[in-house]
Amino acid sequence: MLLERINISIDLGFTIFRLGKENPCIALISGITYDDGCGVATLRNVVDKLKSLTLRGSVIVVPHVNELDLDVENNRYSGSLFNLLIKRFSEVLPSNCLVIELRCASGFEPHIVIDKASTDNSVKNVLEAIPIKYIVMSNTSNTAKILRERGFNVITIVFGGGKEFSLDDVEQYVQVILDFLGNLNIIKRRVKQVQHEYLxxxxxxxxxxxxxxxxxxxxxxxxxxxxxxxxxxxxxxxxxxxxxxxxxxxxxxxxxxxxxxxxxxxxxxxx
CATH class of the missing domain: 2.40.50.100 (RNA polymerase II/Efflux pump adaptor protein, barrel-sandwich hybrid domain)
Known part of the structure; x- marks a missing residue:
């Protein structure tokens, strides 16, 4: 595992974990807003689980991309700084990496969000590997929009936690991510798939x-x-x-x- 610190200024940056090598490449990112505490905790636990495993491909993890909790939705200046963070994130990714964005919304049923324009076969193949039933066709987040504009395919997973969360929920979400990587044959794990329902x-x-x-x-x-x-x-x-x-x-x-x-x-x- 390689650990790297990426900074765009003295106090603005993020930590990136690189595990495995070669293809396929999956990038996992969370901590976009202050409410994404469950995503940060989930990805930190995923890194701990993956460190001891042999990977058939590469997994790049940024548990907390917005460490300063910039107000990305209501403050134009903070939003522009955050956009710089996401652009810098895209610059350190291999061009063929597919990005999974973890967002948290307290009280929500876990579900997947993809942009209605996402028709790429590689996106469809990865969707089949995610063991979450519901897929919503909707306009996606600004983070996903920036990454798509820079040539990356992006899938958003919404989990039901928030800035406060249950450790039991986090463990459940960790297992979802590990099952997903197992379904892609990146890690050795019993295949666990579900029948998706599109909304x-x-x-x-x-x-x-x-x-x-x-x-x-x-x-x-x-x-x-x-x-x-x-x-x-x-x-x-x-x-x-x-x-x-x-x-x-x-x-x-x-x-x-x-x-x-x-x-x-x-x-x-x-x-």
Whole structure:
């Protein structure tokens, strides 16, 4: 294993772990935002697991690319610095490396996100190796956009942790990554695959008034249009689409505009 420190200024940079050699090449990256604590912990544990294994190919890992917790979404200056970090990351990757971006969203069902324009066969082959059921076709993150513009294929995995997370969840996510590498035959491991279900887009349901929201379904449930999601101060909240519940809020005092449910919507005609 090679450990390398990449800096673009005195206090701005990231640590990169290089394991194995030659092809295929998979890069794993997390720590994009402050909420990606579970991703940082997952990839640090993955590095520890891989150090003692023989790899048939190469795995490049950056557990925490945004070490200074730059506000990449709301601050233009911080966002521009972060973009420099991602561009520098792309410069130290082999050109044939496929990038897996780990993001965390507290309370979400684990799922994969790919850009609707991702039709490359190499992306499809790698998708088949990821043992996570749901794949959402959606616009991906700015990180993925920058890397695609520089010629890299990118797949985003969303795990259900956040800046606070369960160690049991992290261990589960580590096993998902190891199963994925095993399915690609990069490490020796029993093949574990799942039947994927493609979802057309995210559909976000928000509170239309202030009140107490009480859910009536669980994360991972399949819903049809007009199915009950929960209640807001006694009034029914229903799903406007067919799909899968990727997130539903716990009972809460809800302000106008707060997200209470995210549904992975199915295309019309999808069973």
């Amino acid at each position: 057309d887009r995210y559909h976000v349901i928000k509170c239309h008034s202030r009140g107490i929201f009480v859910p009536s379904i669980a994360r991972g449930s399949e819903v049809s249009a007009k199915d009950l999601i929960g209640s807001l101060d006694g009034a029914e909240v229903t799903s406007p689409v067919d799909g899968v519940v990727l997130y539903v809020s716990s009972p809460r005092l809800c302000n106008i505009g707060d997200v209470i449910c995210v549904i992975g919507a199915k295309s019309k005609g999808t069973p």
